[in-house]
Amino acid sequence: MRDGSKTKELIARTALQLFVDKGVTATTIRDIAGVAGIAEGTLYRHYESKDQLAWELFSTNYLAFAEELDCLQEGYDNLKDKLTAMIRQFCTFFDRDPVLFSYLLLAQHGQLKKVTPEMETAVTVLQKVIAQGMARGEVPEMEVELAAAMVLGVVLEVAVFKAYSRITQDLAPLSEKLAAACWCVLAGNGTH
Amino acid sequence: MRDGSKTKELIARTALQLFVDKGVTATTIRDIAGVAGIAEGTLYRHYESKDQLAWELFSTNYLAFAEELDCLQEGYDNLKDKLTAMIRQFCTFFDRDPVLFSYLLLAQHGQLKKVTPEMETAVTVLQKVIAQGMARGEVPEMEVELAAAMVLGVVLEVAVFKAYSRITQDLAPLSEKLAAACWCVLAGNGTH
Amino acid sequence: MRDGSKTKELIARTALQLFVDKGVTATTIRDIAGVAGIAEGTLYRHYESKDQLAWELFSTNYLAFAEELDCLQEGYDNLKDKLTAMIRQFCTFFDRDPVLFSYLLLAQHGQLKKVTPEMETAVTVLQKVIAQGMARGEVPEMEVELAAAMVLGVVLEVAVFKAYSRITQDLAPLSEKLAAACWCVLAGNGTH
Amino acid sequence: MRDGSKTKELIARTALQLFVDKGVTATTIRDIAGVAGIAEGTLYRHYESKDQLAWELFSTNYLAFAEELDCLQEGYDNLKDKLTAMIRQFCTFFDRDPVLFSYLLLAQHGQLKKVTPEMETAVTVLQKVIAQGMARGEVPEMEVELAAAMVLGVVLEVAVFKAYSRITQDLAPLSEKLAAACWCVLAGNGTH
DNA sequence: TATGAATGAGACTTCATTCAT
DNA sequence: CATGAATGAAGTCTCATTCAT
Numbered sequence: 001m002r003d004g005s006k007t008k009e010l011i012a013r014t015a016l017q018l019f020v021d022k023g024v025t026a027t028t029i030r031d032i033a034g035v036a037g038i039a040e041g042t043l044y045r046h047y048e049s050k051d052q053l054a055w056e057l058f059s060t061n062y063l064a065f066a067e068e069l070d071c072l073q074e075g076y077d078n079l080k081d082k083l084t085a086m087i088r089q090f091c092t093f094f095d096r097d098p099v100l101f102s103y104l105l106l107a108q109h110g111q112l113k114k115v116t117p118e119m120e121t122a123v124t125v126l127q128k129v130i131a132q133g134m135a136r137g138e139v140p141e142m143e144v145e146l147a148a149a150m151v152l153g154v155v156l157e158v159a160v161f162k163a164y165s166r167i168t169q170d171l172a173p174l175s176e177k178l179a180a181a182c183w184c185v186l187a188g189n190g191t192h
Numbered sequence: 193m194r195d196g197s198k199t200k201e202l203i204a205r206t207a208l209q210l211f212v213d214k215g216v217t218a219t220t221i222r223d224i225a226g227v228a229g230i231a232e233g234t235l236y237r238h239y240e241s242k243d244q245l246a247w248e249l250f251s252t253n254y255l256a257f258a259e260e261l262d263c264l265q266e267g268y269d270n271l272k273d274k275l276t277a278m279i280r281q282f283c284t285f286f287d288r289d290p291v292l293f294s295y296l297l298l299a300q301h302g303q304l305k306k307v308t309p310e311m312e313t314a315v316t317v318l319q320k321v322i323a324q325g326m327a328r329g330e331v332p333e334m335e336v337e338l339a340a341a342m343v344l345g346v347v348l349e350v351a352v353f354k355a356y357s358r359i360t361q362d363l364a365p366l367s368e369k370l371a372a373a374c375w376c377v378l379a380g381n382g383t384h
Numbered sequence: 385m386r387d388g389s390k391t392k393e394l395i396a397r398t399a400l401q402l403f404v405d406k407g408v409t410a411t412t413i414r415d416i417a418g419v420a421g422i423a424e425g426t427l428y429r430h431y432e433s434k435d436q437l438a439w440e441l442f443s444t445n446y447l448a449f450a451e452e453l454d455c456l457q458e459g460y461d462n463l464k465d466k467l468t469a470m471i472r473q474f475c476t477f478f479d480r481d482p483v484l485f486s487y488l489l490l491a492q493h494g495q496l497k498k499v500t501p502e503m504e505t506a507v508t509v510l511q512k513v514i515a516q517g518m519a520r521g522e523v524p525e526m527e528v529e530l531a532a533a534m535v536l537g538v539v540l541e542v543a544v545f546k547a548y549s550r551i552t553q554d555l556a557p558l559s560e561k562l563a564a565a566c567w568c569v570l571a572g573n574g575t576h
Numbered sequence: 577m578r579d580g581s582k583t584k585e586l587i588a589r590t591a592l593q594l595f596v597d598k599g600v601t602a603t604t605i606r607d608i609a610g611v612a613g614i615a616e617g618t619l620y621r622h623y624e625s626k627d628q629l630a631w632e633l634f635s636t637n638y639l640a641f642a643e644e645l646d647c648l649q650e651g652y653d654n655l656k657d658k659l660t661a662m663i664r665q666f667c668t669f670f671d672r673d674p675v676l677f678s679y680l681l682l683a684q685h686g687q688l689k690k691v692t693p694e695m696e697t698a699v700t701v702l703q704k705v706i707a708q709g710m711a712r713g714e715v716p717e718m719e720v721e722l723a724a725a726m727v728l729g730v731v732l733e734v735a736v737f738k739a740y741s742r743i744t745q746d747l748a749p750l751s752e753k754l755a756a757a758c759w760c761v762l763a764g765n766g767t768h
Numbered sequence: 769t770a771t772g773a774a775t776g777a778g779a780c781t782t783c784a785t786t787c788a789t
Numbered sequence: 790c791a792t793g794a795a796t797g798a799a800g801t802c803t804c805a806t807t808c809a810t
Binding site: 004007039040041042045046 | 777
């Protein structure tokens with residue numbers, strides 16, 4: 001009753017879980033308040049609106065993750081290592097907080113439309129890294145967007161399968177395989 | 193009677209477009225009726241409810257596409273050709289009706305939760321084909337779900353990029369590249 | 385159920401009465417719907433919002449009345465006759481629809497703030513007429529706003545007394561007296 | 577204790593200003609607390625409720641002013657002087673505290689409904705004074721309520737114009753003119 | 769006395785659905 | 790089969806008030 005930040009965190013976690021379970025629209029304020037054990041009005045002391053809650057949950061973590069990826073990749077000097085490290089990071093984070101990453105993964109129109117082109121996201125980081133690798137001749141030239149989409153697809157779809165429990169094992173142990181697959185997608189086409 | 197089925201088709205296309213643009217929940221009956229130029233009540237002559245409209249649009253096409261894929265793959269006798277053919281088909285269909293395929297692609301919780309395990313979907317067809325290929329030794333053994341996820345990811349994420357206009361070219365011309373990438377993901381791991 | 389304009393009129397009259405009885409803010413949508421015998425949602429088929437209902441009720445009649453006053457005064461060629469006619473008109477209208485005129489009379493901040501200076505209101509008409517009369521030397525020079533305020537006060541406060549039932553007789557029979565008093569206010573100061 | 581009464585006064589002045597600016601209903605406790613620089617709960621140490629705050633602000637000053645008027649008029653022995661003195665007083669007080677007098681002037685239903693007939697108000701004082709003057713033959717007989725309404729209207733509407741900045745000069749210098757106009761309204765009708 | 773997080777009743781509004789025409 | 794006014798349940802949000810600190 002004193003420490004408002006605990007309540008805010010409680011709301012955030014509760015909302016995250018419900019958003020993932022039922023989707024943002026299908027989750028009502030009453031749902032969140034009920035599960036969190038707070039009054040409906042209390043939510044509005046911490047978030048301006050339901051939309052702003054959904055967006056804050058999304059954008060904060062989405063952008064923070066992109067920044068972490070960017071810092072991480074700077075510690076390596078070639079595409080293969082950068083990619084491997086980023087994938088490992090993604091898998092580790094996903095395992096550590098599957099609810100949060102499922103939310104980011106399954107985020108819909110509502111949130112994605114608010115992402116402006118200037119924002120650095122995981123997608124832009126990945127494209128940048130791939131473009132540099134191509135420029136350095138580490139992998140054959142290809143449309144960067146296409147390359148990024150394929151690599152992203154390999155990793156994200158596995159995460160989606162995990163989120164939907166079609167895959168049940170943790171992702172971290174798979175990260176080497178995923179990195180290898182991604183590398184193959186980028187480099188392998190030319191080698192066969 | 194011919195008139196009626198034209199109206200139904202008009203509703204279907206209008207709804208599809210709006211569902212893709214704004215999401216199912218954010219699209220109101222009034223939106224659909226307004227754009228289609230019909231009265232709100234008219235929709236209910238053709239569809240039981242908004243949910244049923246969304247579901248019919250989804251399931252009919254989702255399942256029909258799975259069946260087409262399944263028929264198609266039967267015409268080939270090895271995984272590589274099956275995969276190539278399926279991907280080519282997907283790309284062709286996507287280019288032919290991007291709105292419909294975007295709808296299937298971006299379908300939400302609401303629709304996916306109603307997909308029961310018995311239903312044959314593109315995912316199950318793909319898993320079946322991959323499993324057979326592994327059994328026949330065409331590609332190295334691996335968890336089928338993982339393999340399917342990666343392959344699916346390569347193709348779907350490219351389509352997502354297209355749906356979000358991050359890729360602007362048609363998909364069909366890319367299908368060979370996508371098939372090669374997918375094959376590499378399945379087979380290539382072992383070759384290094 | 386067919387003629388929507390009857391419903392709109394019903395809502396307007398019901399709201400008007402309640403707004404006068406309890407004030408706009410204290411009147412809820414449920415109040416209006418309850419008294420009018422309609423569903424709450426029905427109101428929104430005819431008015432965008434409660435605010436817009438209050439404003440439409442106010443502005444339409446407020447501006448229409450100003451225009452009627454303006455037309456009326458043009459039929460006379462001197463201030464005294466113009467004033468007398470306008471006051472007679474006001475009284476007649478008030479008696480004919482006391483609820484509506486009470487609403488206009490007691491309209492608060494909420495509505496008055498939305499009246500832009502370009503709009504022609506009863507106040508601006510009155511000021512114009514008085515200014516002309518002064519220019520023609522029909523009454524002694526004085527600050528127009530002050531003159532208008534005093535004249536307006538004589539008439540409106542009597543109407544307020546009537547609205548609050550401190551005066552119970554009809555206003556029309558008083559209009560000659562009111563006009564005489566107003567004339568006295570404008571002309572009389574100098575004559576003593 | 578001195579501190580506390582300062583806080584109460586701060587709340588009163590802040591609320592008064594906001595009530596005049598936005599109306600009582602549109603002013604929230606948070607508004608008041610925010611502008612006054614106190615916590616929301618603090619208000620309740622000094623006032624039972626928002627309604628009670630609005631009422632105390634209104635009734636205290638409304639009744640005090642009536643009493644002052646009544647005392648004042650007792651110092652004069654004829655209607656004309658009484659009236660003149662009362663109007664001068666009103667103007668002086670208005671100029672001295674325009675916010676407070678605007679609040680009294682524009683007070684809504686909410687407050688006026690709570691004024692019981694036994695309470696002595698400016699209106700009742702005025703009616704009494706006029707009635708006496710008529711009884712003494714100082715002015716022609718007329719319905720007292722009507723006479724009071726007209727006199728009140730002259731003064732109050734000028735104040736309303738001032739409150740809405742349609743008149744910008746101070747009221748006190750106008751009080752002689754106003755008194756003359758009022759006298760004319762009461763006496764003049766018969767003299768022409 | 770002061771604080772401000774928490775409360776929860778209730779307001780406004782939306783919108784899928786019905787049904788008389 | 791088409792219409793569109795009407796419905797009313799349900800959702801989001803506000804805000805006066807309380808109470809533990």
